[in-house]
Amino acid sequence: MDLISLASGYGNFAVPEVALAAATQVLAGAQQQLxxxxxxxxxxxxxLREALAERYRQRGAASVSAEQVVVTxxxxxxxxxLLSEMLRPGDEVLLPxxxxxxxxELVRRAGGTLRTLPLAAADNYALTPATLRAALTPATRLLLISNPNNPTGRVYSRAEWADLLAVTADFPELWVLSDEIYEGISFGxxxxxxxxxxxxxxxxxVIVSGFSKSLALAGWGVGCLVAPPALAEAVTARLFATGAAVPVPAQMAALAATRHAEEIGAALCAQLAPNRQRLFEGLAALPDAPKSVAPEGTYYAFADFTRLLAPELPAPEASAQLVQRLAAAGVEVVDGATCGAPGFVRLSYAVEEAALHEALARLQKLFASQLR
Structure with a gap:
């Protein structure tokens, strides 16, 4: 049986024509000039830095300037x-x-200590101010939130952010980092x-983002961050000392995509919408499926398959075994244990319609046999 992968973090998106044209123009110019x-x-x-700053200004970040933007x-x-510049040895990073x-691994290699703040699917991964306040300590150097969240797809609203930042304001040495790489894939x-x-x-x-998810530039190797000027300067110095700048053709493709971000994002969401509905309906139709809320962001479902876990095994081992059984049934997924949630699995719907249809049929067959 061939293996259908719903595990990839990259979508099946065509490269935007404006991005291809911009990169091609750079390459053609070099060829013509020898x-x-x-x-x-x-x-x-x-x-590109100015275009990114302008895009954030259009989204309400009125004071963002190009000097705060670093292309990575x-x-x-x-x-x-960022982590390497922000963290001192042993500094704590709080990760919901x-x-x-x-x-x-990124936190470990940057010298920090990661502490998790588990959230629950039962209340749609709500992060309340009281929960956050109870989790923060004087040792916490950084609060790291991804919005939209990978793997759950949960989107934290402006009002929720405001409530959380009212808490972080009481910790003057605390950094807040938002990973917003899926910012253009939103259905709310x-x-x-x-x-x-x-x-x-x-x-x-501080925010980190990129072009591979929301702007269909997977494989082009372009990311970006926005930070206070002194931190942006320190990060730039680190990147200069340890690597090379992003190649100009890729940056020009990113520039074109940035200038057309709204239409590219809208086209991706329109492409994804039928499969999104198909996947969530398919998961809801599985035997003994728990009630769940379709997430607003990303192109993933984070499905609760805990009813298939072997009760005699520790949760991480049972979760790994579950993923192996799914693979044996012909469906590759991401193990939720690697994301802090054993028994859940991440499934991408940014795949071909026929592949998703067959994957759901295989899951239905497996669940029917396991839950008789």
Missing amino acids: GPLAVSPAAGLPA NGAKTGLFA TPNWFGFW PEALPTLLALPDPRGRH
Whole structure:
């Protein structure tokens, strides 16, 4: 049986034509002139930094300037550079979970200590001010939130952000970092907020984003971050000392995508909508499926498959075994245990319609046989 993968973090999106044209123009110019490609400044091309700053200003972050924007070799590189500059040895990072599995290793390699704040599917992963206040300590250097959340797809509204920031304001040394790489994949009634649009009187708010998820530039290796000027300068110095700037053709593709971000995001969401409905209806039709709320963001479902866990095994081992059984049935998924939620699985619907249809049929067959 061939394996159908619903595990990939990258969508099946065509590269936007405007991005291809912009990159092609750069390459064609170098060919015509028989010369080398231009090399970008370490922080990125000024035009791209300004375009990104302008986009955040349009989204309500009125004071963001180009000097705060750094273009990075993918969002992961930006995250690691930020963490390496922000954290002192042993500093604590508070991470509400479930969350992206990559954060654990990034924090460790940056010298920090990660502490999780488990949230519950039963209340749609609500993060209340009281819960946050109880979790923060004087040792907490950074609160790290992804919005929309990977893997759950949960979107935290502007009002929810405001309530949480009323708590963090009582911790003057605390940084708040929002990973907003899925910012353009949103199906909710309100525009997705950016942390940058909320008050930041102490200059402690940072965001990381990128072009692979929301702007269909997977494989181009372009990310970005926005930070207070001194931190942005420190990150730029670190990137200059340890690597190379993002190639100009990729940055020009990113610039074109930034200038057409709204239409690209709308097209991706329109492409995803039928499969989104198909997946959530299919999961709800599985035997003994718990009631759940379709998430507003990303192109994932984070499905509760705990009813298939082997009760005699520890939760992480049972979760790994569950994922192996799903693979044996022909469906590859991401193990929720790697995100802090054993027994849940992350499934992408950014796949071909026929593949998703067959994957759901295989899941239905497996559940029917296991839950007789």
